[in-house]
Structures are given as C-alpha cells and as structure tokens.
Amino acid sequence: MDILVGGVTAPKGFVASGIHCGLKKKKEKKDLALIYSEKICDAAAVYTQNKVKGCPILVTEKNLLDYKAQAIIVNSGNANTCTGEDGIIKANKMAELVSERLGISKEDVVVASTGVIGVPLNIEAIESGMDELVNSINKNGNIDAREAIMTTDTIKKEVAVSIKVGDKKVTIGAMAKGSGMIHPNMATMLGFVTTDVSIDGRLLKEALSYATNKSFNRISVDGDTSTNDMVSVLANGMAGNTKITDKDEDYYKFVNALTFVCTELAKLIAKDGEGATKMIECYVKGALNEEHAASLAKTVIQSSLVKTAVFGADANWGRILCALGYSDEPLEVDKVDVSFDSIKGYLEVCKNGRPVPFSEEKAKLVLGESEISIIIDLKMGEEEAVAWGCDLSYEYVRINGDYRT
Structure with a gap:
C-alpha cells in the first residue's frame, strides 16, 4: 500500500x-x-x-x-x-x-x-x-x-x-x-x-x-x-x-x-476533539471475542473520569477498572492488568486487579505526552481491539457553552 x-x-x-x-x-x-x-x-x-x-x-x-x-x-x-x-x-x-x-x-x-x-x-x-x-x-x-x-x-x-x-x-x-x-x-x-x-x-x-x-x-x-x-x-x-x-x-x-x-x-x-490536548488509544487484549474487546475499549475512552485523569496526567487506574466494571460485558476483575504507554515510557499500574507500586514522577512524564495508550489485558481469551478518544479539558466547556451564539 x-x-x-x-x-x-x-x-x-x-x-x-x-x-x-x-x-x-x-x-x-x-x-x-x-x-x-x-x-x-x-x-x-x-x-x-x-x-x-x-x-x-x-x-x-x-x-x-x-x-x-x-x-x-x-x-x-x-x-x-x-x-x-x-x-x-x-x-x-x-x-x-x-x-x-x-x-x-x-x-x-x-x-x-x-x-x-x-x-x-x-x-x-x-x-x-x-x-x-x-x-x-x-x-x-x-x-x-x-x-x-x-x-x-x-x-x-x-x-x-x-x-x-x-x-x-x-x-x-x-x-x-x-x-x-x-x-x-x-x-x-x-x-x-x-x-x-x-x-x-x-x-x-x-x-x-x-x-x-x-x-x-x-x-x-x-x-x-x-x-x-x-x-x-x-x-x-x-x-x-x-x-x-x-x-x-x-x-x-x-x-x-x-x-x-x-x-x-x-x-x-x-x-482533534473539541478542546482536546491529548489523544487516548485504548488497547484491550485477552478478550473473549473482538466485540467483547471493542465494547470494553470504547467504555474506557468514553469515561469522563478517565478522560479528565488523562488531561491532568493523573495515573488514576481505578477509574479505568470502574469503567470496565459498569460495562455490560463479562469481566473477571481479579485477572485485569492495566498499563500506560507513551513516547516517554511504559508504566504498569495494576496487576490482577491490584495496585502495582510505581513512580508518580514517571507517571506524570508518561501521561504528559500528546498521545497516550491505555493497555488492558483481561486474560479471559485471545481476541483484541482498539478504540480512540481524547481527554476532557476546560476548553471543551468553553467551546460548547456558546456554540450557537
């Protein structure tokens, strides 16, 4: 191509x-x-x-x-x-x-x-x-x-x-x-x-x-x-x-x-989301099928709390598990791994649904970039999918507060 x-x-x-x-x-x-x-x-x-x-x-x-x-x-x-x-x-x-x-x-x-x-x-x-x-x-x-x-x-x-x-x-x-x-x-x-x-x-x-x-x-x-x-x-x-x-x-x-x-x-x-400062890519692997993976990936990138955490460069992985949990999709929370990735490095924050010690300074560096990957391993199957979104900033409210006028 x-x-x-x-x-x-x-x-x-x-x-x-x-x-x-x-x-x-x-x-x-x-x-x-x-x-x-x-x-x-x-x-x-x-x-x-x-x-x-x-x-x-x-x-x-x-x-x-x-x-x-x-x-x-x-x-x-x-x-x-x-x-x-x-x-x-x-x-x-x-x-x-x-x-x-x-x-x-x-x-x-x-x-x-x-x-x-x-x-x-x-x-x-x-x-x-x-x-x-x-x-x-x-x-x-x-x-x-x-x-x-x-x-x-x-x-x-x-x-x-x-x-x-x-x-x-x-x-x-x-x-x-x-x-x-x-x-x-x-x-x-x-x-x-x-x-x-x-x-x-x-x-x-x-x-x-x-x-x-x-x-x-x-x-x-x-x-x-x-x-x-x-x-x-x-x-x-x-x-x-x-x-x-x-x-x-x-x-x-x-x-x-x-x-x-x-x-x-x-x-x-x-x-190019309105007011966006960062693009978020959510990669879900270890899913039962592609639809399972895609649905959970979209749930994460739609979460306002995940989006605001990314905006603030806050490695608040609990919000990611929360989003996975309120989806209608099957989930075995005690198996879930979560990591962040950007050009500034890779950061594992959750293993088997439990916290992993990590450096807050490194987290700020990794999440401070303009393109962020959230990597989720469900460990339930062999399929995977990706969804894309952006952070939620103050500017989004300003743009849409007076869109018509």
Whole structure:
C-alpha cells in the first residue's frame, strides 16, 4: 500500500471545490463543498443511528437506493436538522442545483450538512454560490473542499492510498470532519470516500459498513451521537480493474485499504476533539471475542473520569477498572492488568486487579505526552481491539457553552 496526497481527488476522474457562499459569517471561512466524478459511480453510505436525523440524510438515503451517485454537495455552518418539511425541500433543492449545473440526475447527488441544529437553512446563499462552486472544481480542489466542511475542527482531515487490484493500480481518497458530538454508532461525523475501483454497489456497501465498524464506530470525544452523521463512498471504476462482484482476494484487498483509510481519519477526529490536548488509544487484549474487546475499549475512552485523569496526567487506574466494571460485558476483575504507554515510557499500574507500586514522577512524564495508550489485558481469551478518544479539558466547556451564539 502506498500513501498518496490529494484526498478525495487522488483517484482517477474525481475533482472537487470549496467556497464561501455566506452560510458562515466570516468570509475567510469556506462553507460549501462539491465532489464530482466524470463517470457515474457505484455508491453507498452509512448513517447516524440517532432517531433525530438531518434532512440531508433523509434525501441521501432515498437517492442511494439504487447504489448510484455522481456528485456530493456538503455545506457547513447549518445542519438543516429539525427544520421540518422546509428542510427536506431545501436538501432536495441542493441536489437539484448540482443536477442543473452538472447535467446529471438529481437522484445521483449525495447531500450532506453540518453545523447548528434547528435553524432554517439559507438556501439562497447556496444557490447564489453554485456557479462559483461548479466553475472552480479541479484536481487540486480537495484543499478547498476539506476546509469547507469544517466546523469546530482545528485540523484538516484527509487520506489517500493506492493498492494493486489484479494488475491495476486502484486509488482510495477520503476527507472527513469531526471534532465535537463524537460518539459514533455510526459515526458521529461526516466522511466522504472516493475510489476508482470497479465494484458492485451492494458489495461496496458491505465493505463500507465493515470499515466503519473497525474505525469510526470506535471513537468517542464527548458521548453525544450527532443527527447528521454520514460516511459515503463513490466508486467510478476508472482504474480499469475487473469488476469486483464476489468476496474474493481482490475484494478483501480493497476492504483492507478502505479500513486503513477510515481508521486514519477516525484517529485524526479523536485527536482533534473539541478542546482536546491529548489523544487516548485504548488497547484491550485477552478478550473473549473482538466485540467483547471493542465494547470494553470504547467504555474506557468514553469515561469522563478517565478522560479528565488523562488531561491532568493523573495515573488514576481505578477509574479505568470502574469503567470496565459498569460495562455490560463479562469481566473477571481479579485477572485485569492495566498499563500506560507513551513516547516517554511504559508504566504498569495494576496487576490482577491490584495496585502495582510505581513512580508518580514517571507517571506524570508518561501521561504528559500528546498521545497516550491505555493497555488492558483481561486474560479471559485471545481476541483484541482498539478504540480512540481524547481527554476532557476546560476548553471543551468553553467551546460548547456558546456554540450557537
């Protein structure tokens, strides 16, 4: 696997753009993005499981019933959620605006929005910016597009890789946004994946669901599952590989690469949690099965007390056992080992559910770094899993105390 630059425009046949149309007050903040494939794509998406769903999700779900799409339009600054029938009309209008200017079917447009909930969408601003948005699509447009989908994000999130499928080079590119309201069950964020692989749409949906469960569904920032979460993928087949129609060697090569891309984006989201100063990786081994390990790892990185302890560089391992204990998963506490790890060293703090003497000075050094690993050995089985999160700082409260105003 080769790591590439270019994000969503790295695969053959994809272009993108991003502009400021007026949804955000500051003109230097881009707020409208477009991704376009010169050929019709097999397409799929996964969505939030929140019962309150954004209007764009309802429109996109309908548009992707045939597993086909050719463009993605996404705005930031307004979620277009809890806006009633007016919101559905405006989400459909976004697809229609793309359709008119690109000469494609409006049903072949993925629509996404992110931002404040419960505020009517300024569709006039989007309509007024469409000519600029379409006229500016280009092969380097990933740079503007990745900026246009950001809300409280502080870093731009994109990944691209290439692999060999048969004798053809296949490329996967992606971008994401996500910083707050991150508690995925699919996946509290927006993610857009493009690829030039040729693959059946239903298999593409299976591949995306698998990759999402291994990546975006294993991150948490604040325990809030958003209303607008979506990860979509477009595959235009321009790599020229023999079309993947079965779960053969080519399929699994593609799935592994897609999972890598999604995992890298998921880790960037966890690292960029609102107000975060540290990324937390929780590695659980010795589990009964992978689901057992993943569930316990997520429980630990979701714990506010664990997150605040990491923020304060406090090796308070009792909070980790507490989090494991209130999970619904099986646990034999007298077997559990807990350690911390960072570039400053490895620190064992708990053995068989009991304290291990350790240096508080070393603990401060290990936990003072920007990336911290919590390693848990359950000693109940042979399986393992990883989840990612971040610490909980004073800044998180400040950001969310006045998010709307």
